[in-house]
Amino acid sequence: MFPGAIARLSATLRQLLLLVLCLLPALSGHAAAVDPVDQRITLALATEPPTLNSSIATDSIGSFVLSHLMEGLLRYGPGGELEGGVAERWQLEESGARFWLRSDARWSDGKPVTAHDFVFAWRHALKPATASQYAFIFFPIKNAEAIQAGQLPANTLGVRAVSERELVVEFARPCPYFLSLTAFMTFMPLREDAVEKWGRAYAADADKMLVNGAFTLNKWVHGAHLRLRKNRHYWDRDSVKIREIDLPYITSDPSAQFNLFRDGQIALANLDTGLLDEAVKRGHPIHHFHTGALYFLEFNFREGRVTGNYYFRKALQYIIDPATLVNKIIGLPGVLPAYSLFPMTVRGVAAPFREEYPEMRVKADIALARRYLARAKKELGLEAFPPLMLLVGDSPRALQEAEYYQYVLQQGLGLEVRIDQQVFKQRLEKMRRGDFDIVAAAWGPDYDDIMTFADLFASWNDNNRGRYHNPAYDYWVSLAQQSSDPVERFEAMARLQNIVTEDVPILPTYENGALYVQHPMLKGVRRNVFGGDPSFRFAWIER
C-alpha cells in the first residue's frame, strides 16, 4: 500500500508535469520526433519496464524493449513471418529440434553467441531460484516440468550444445509451435559470466547487461528515460536503418502522449476515446491494429473469496455486457467485445479459430443475474456480500472501466465494489499474492499458437493468478499439449472455450485494438501481435 501510494502519487505528478510541459509550445524544438539526418526517433513509453532480464520479464513493455535488444534462435521478419535469427538453419521433428547457429552472431562486447548461451539461459530460467513466471513456457522440453518443481537438477534439461554452433532440443511431448517459441523473450540467450557477475542486479541498469540484438541499451535513468542505440556488433547490422531510439518520456496518459505527438516530440502515439475527434479534426491519418491481446476480469478462487462461488460468477457474467463496455465506455473503433478466451487473431486448423469454432454469447439479463446472485447468497450462507476488491491498473482507461463495473454491480446487483488502483509493478505483485477479488487483467499472446491462451488457466500455470483449478480444464489442455493432430488439438480448444463461458473462470471483456497516429516520415514500423510491439527493427525515416 505504502510504496504503491507513493508511486501512484509520483506518477500522477509526473503526468501532470508532462501535460503542463506539452501545453507550452515554446519548449518544443530541442528534441524532434524524427531526425532523418541521424536516423533517430523519439518515442514515449507507457511505463518503465519492471525488468529487462529476459528470463524473468513478463510484461509487454519489457517485451517491446527486449525485442529490440535481444535476438533468439528465430525472429519475426518484416512481414511478421518467422525467419532465422541467431540460428541459420533448423530442423523440427516430433521428438525434438536441432538448430545450427550462424558464425557471425555476436554479443554487444564482441564475443560470439554460442549454443552454450542458450543452454545456460533456458536452464537458468527454469531454476526454482530464478522464480521466472514464464518457466511453464519451457514445459514442452524434456524434464522441464520436473526441474521447475525442483525434482531434477537443471542440467538434466533436454537441451544440449553439441558444439559451439549446434543446439539439440529434446521434447517431452510434441510441440508443433516450438519454432515460434524460440522467438519469445524467455528463450533469448544469456551469457553465463555476465549473469553470474551481476547476480540479482543483472539487467537492472544499462551497464549491467549484455545484449545480442539490433540495438544496445545506451542509457536507463529509472522512471525517466531509456535510450537504445544501434548495436555495431549485431550480425545483421546492415539491415538496421534506425540508429537511435530515444525514450525520454514515460507516461501512461494517452492525452499526454498525443500532445507530445502533436508538438512533434514523439513519432508514434496511441489514441484514446477522448482524443479521436481531436486527431480526426487535425487531419492526422489514423492507423489501426489488432493487438491480439485479450482483456478480462479474473476471479480469485482462493479460500474465503466469494468469487469462488459459481453462481456469484454467473451473476456477474449476466450483468457485465462486453458490447456495452466497448461501444459506450471505451468507444474506440477496432476494440472488439470479447466473448471467448481466444481472440480473433488466433489461428485454427485452416482459418481463424473463431470462424471454425464460433463462441457462445451470453446476453446480458439483469433479472437472471439477480436470480443467480440470490442463489450464491444462499449457497454461501451470507447475510450480505462483503465489499469486492477490484484491482485495476493506473491508466485513465483502467479507472474509467473500473468505475463502470462499480456502477453496474452497485446499480444492478447492489454489490459494493472498492477500486484498488495500483501501478503496474504493484498490481502484478498483488495479483501474484492473490490480494484481490476481481482483477482487470490482460494477456497478450507470447507465441503463434492457440496454446498461449489455452494453458493460461491450467492449475499448474503461474500466470493463473486466481488459482483456478478445474480438472476438466486441465484435462483438455494436457490432451492438446500431448497431441500433434491439429483437428484433435482444436477440438480440445473448443471444449476449453465452452468451459470458460460456462464455468466463468474469467470474464472476457474486450479484445484490444490500437488506434494510433504515426509521423508521416517514419516508415516500415511493424505492429506485432507476437514478439514485442511496435517493432522498429525494420523501420526507416524517409527524407
Next chain:
Amino acid sequence: MTIPVFRFAPWQPAEQQLDHIAPAPLPSPFTPSVVLASVAVLLLLCFVSVGPLLWPQSHSTQWLSQVSLGPTTARAAKVVRDEGLWRPHGDVRSLRVADANTERVRLHWPALPEVKRYQLYRGSGLDAGLGLPLAISSTPYYEDRLQLRRALYRYSIADADTGLLLFSVEVRPQQAISEFEARLQGLIVGHKTTLPSTIMLPAHPLGTDALGRDILARLMAGGATSLFVGVVAPLLFISLGCILGAIAGYAGGVVDQAIMRLADFVVALPFLLFMILFRVAFGIGPGENGIAPLILAMLVLSWPSSARLVRGQVLALKGQPYVESALLSGLSTAAILARHILPNVLPIILVAFSFAIPQAIFTEAFLSFIGMGVSPPSTSWGAMCNDGIKTLLSHPRHMLLPALFISISVLAFNILGDALRDISDRRSGGVGR
C-alpha cells in the same frame, strides 16, 4: 529689541487639536467585492445543500447512452432490444440505412464482386473529409454501435485495398436507449415481455461526463464534500490551535515552552507523507474513502499557526493594565479568560478561520486530484478535475467547470477573510484601508 519672556501658555483642552486631525469617517467594510463574495458563498452553500433537493439526480448514475454530451434537455428515447448479431438477407440495389438510432446504425449495401474488403468511415456530416475509420468489413453490411449521438453523420464505404470510394450516406440517428440500460436504471420495472416504445430521459443542463454522469449533480455532490472538508477541518484545527495557544500564552513558563516546541516540531513534518501514513494507520484500504484521515491529518498538522497567533495575542493581553487590575481584584482565571481575553482574541480567530477555509478546500482538491482523497463513486471538485483532465482536449468542460467552482469558492472566502481582518484591525486601533 526685547527678548520675549518665556511664559506658560494657558492649558487648552485637547479636544480642539484633535478636532482637525479627527479621522475621516472610515470606509464601509461592505465594498462591492465583499458583498459579491458574501453572495457567492451563500449561493455555493445553497447550491450544495438545497441544490440536490431541487435537482434530484444521482451523481453516480451513469447514463450509458448519453456519454460526454453537451447541455441537453429532457428527451424521449426509443427503447431498443438487443437482438444479437445482425445478418441481413437478400441483396440491395443501393446503400440502404436499415435502422438509425443512437444504439445502432445498420447499413446494407450492394455486394461488389471485385471488392474483397470494405473500409468504413464515419465522419461528421458538417465537416469535410472521411472522418474516423470505423472498421474493415468483408460482408456488404455493417452495424455501427460505437458511441452514437443525435448528430448528423456521414458514412463512407471504400474499397479497403484500393481506397476507391464506393458509397456515401448521411444519417441522423434518433435518440434511443437499450433495453438493458433501461432495466439497469430502473426505467422498466418488472419482467414484462412488451416494452414501452419510448422512455423519457432526464435533462442534463451542464451535460454529462465521460461515463454519462450528470455534471450538475456531480458538482453539487462534489461541492458538498469540498465544502464539508473546507469548513470542518479548519473548525477543528483552529479550535485545537486556540486551546493550545491560550494555555501556552496564559500559563507561560515550562508549559509555554513545551507547547511551542511541539508546534515547531509539527511545522517541520511533511504534510503529504503524513497524509499517506494516516491512511495506512487508519487501515484505510485502497478504494475506501479517505476523507477521515484527510481531516485528521489537517487537524494534527495545521494547528501550530493558529496556536502561535493566539499565544502572541494572549501574551500581549496578559500585560494589559485592565487584566492586571482584574487579577488584583481577585477575579478567577476563568472569569478573566471569559471577560477579558476571549473577546479580544476572537477577531483574530475569526480571521484565521476565514483564511483557513479556502486553504482547506484547496488542500482537499489537491489531494483528491492526485487520488489520495475521495474514492469513486463519491466525488469532490478536486476529483472531478482529475477525471476531467483525461478529456481536456475533447471536452474541456469536464475539467473547467469544477475548476471554476474551486476558484470561485477559494476567492470568495479569501475576500471575506480580508474584510474580516480589516474590521478587526480597526477595532484594535489599527488604521483601516
